[in-house]
Amino acid sequence: MLYANQSLTNVTAEQQYVGLLERVLFSTLTTVPCCVFLFINGTMLFTLRSKTVFRETSRYILLFNLLSADTVQMALSQLLYLLATCRVTLTYPVCGVLVLLANLTSVISPLTLVVMSLERYVAVCYPLRHSTIITIRNTAVAIIVVWAVSSLNILARVILMLDFPFEDLESLQMKDFCSEISLYIGPKSDDYDNVYTCVLFVSASVAIISSYIGVMIAARSASTDKASARKARNTLLLHLVQLGLSLSATIHNPLLIAISKTAMRIVLVRIQNVFYVFIIILPRCLSALIYGIRDHTIRCVLVYHLCCRLKLLSSDWPS
Template structure:
């Protein structure tokens, strides 16, 4: 009888050891690239505040806002992911704050991407009026409006869907995630409607600006080089928008797969999806803009390589 008990004990220890190794490997595969891209994003944010030419140019101000929201979203997503992997349970108020922060920053990116194409549209189609339309003050006002819209979305979710009558009895008994907050199916429907509205608006802005830039490029009076550069930038905005949209299908995919695959398979698939749908969309802005923009690239490389600062 003692041999049987010892055998069960050894098997249990072995299973626990395998689970621990799986958790370490999975968390490492996601955490390492996440911290690398957090470093790159942080360096890009520092670069965009290091020179007056960046601080005083509207398109770089909009890029900073986009990159800041993506960086906060990446850090928050990585924290959520590690809490999930290591099965850490948090008090409901803390989990609610993390969820609201995620919802706030998630809406900032597509809203900013709906403004950036319009800035390029004005630059190409109305070059003489550009200095009076796209000013630092107007750009700041647009950014404030973006944050207000995303904040109002959070406030609406909290007021209309949070079960205040059950607040005293609420305890976080599951892992901290949006799924565990139990705001109800109406909240999911509202989130879906808001997400569709934001992404459709951003898509319309990008497509409208792209068509307008192409038509302007055919005119003899248009700046061909500026129009070509603006067209490539708008294509980049469209790609960023598609990547941001991909991040919204991450939870539904995991829910669907959790019903058909084993827990071990789900953990590996979750890691792959997390890298593809969460990490990559949040880091491509710094990589693409930093390496593509001739003004940003030398300063960014200088900071990454810890060389002496360049002067513009």
């Protein structure tokens, strides 16, 4: 009997050790790439504010807004992931603020992609009127509208959170780690999420696809710059891919809920780690990589800052 108890104790200790080892391994595998991309995104944001040409060009201003939202979203996601991995619980109000802020930034990204697609459409289809339509003032108004729509979504979520039965709780301290699933309110919130997500991404998809079709039609015109049209077409395709990846983040929680009904907890944790890397982190890194590599004007300055301001040929710097 004593031997059996000792063996059971050894097995339990071994399982705890393996569990701790897995948590450390997964935390390292997610935190290191996340920190690298946060550094790249931060450098990209600094780059977009370092030159007058970036501060006074609409597409770079929109890119700055997109990168800002993606960077905040990535930082919040990694913070919540590390808190969950370290088994640190928060209070409901603090968790609610973090989740709402994450929702705010997640909505800003697809809306900004729509505005960027429309800007490319105007640049190709109405090149002579581009400078009068796409002005700094109009760009600022578009960004304000994007943030206002995102804020209305947060306001609706706050109103739905008022139905949360806080009076039935023994304490405001959460028993589980902070996540949107932990703040599940009820069927009203679930229905609102489904409707809002469908409306948002259907509208965004229609806007981007319509812009793409418009650019394709304009590319066949003899008066259109073929190189500019081809580049705009490729950019719009990338926007559509980014939108799809943003949409994949919205199905993250429903997938986990569905899998949790059949999978063991340890299997669920492993699946959640894989989903986190490919659905949450990876899409937030693409904007900096796509625009940092494709745009020659950004690439020169970005490499300069990433290489700790090593001396580059002055001819490669944008004026």
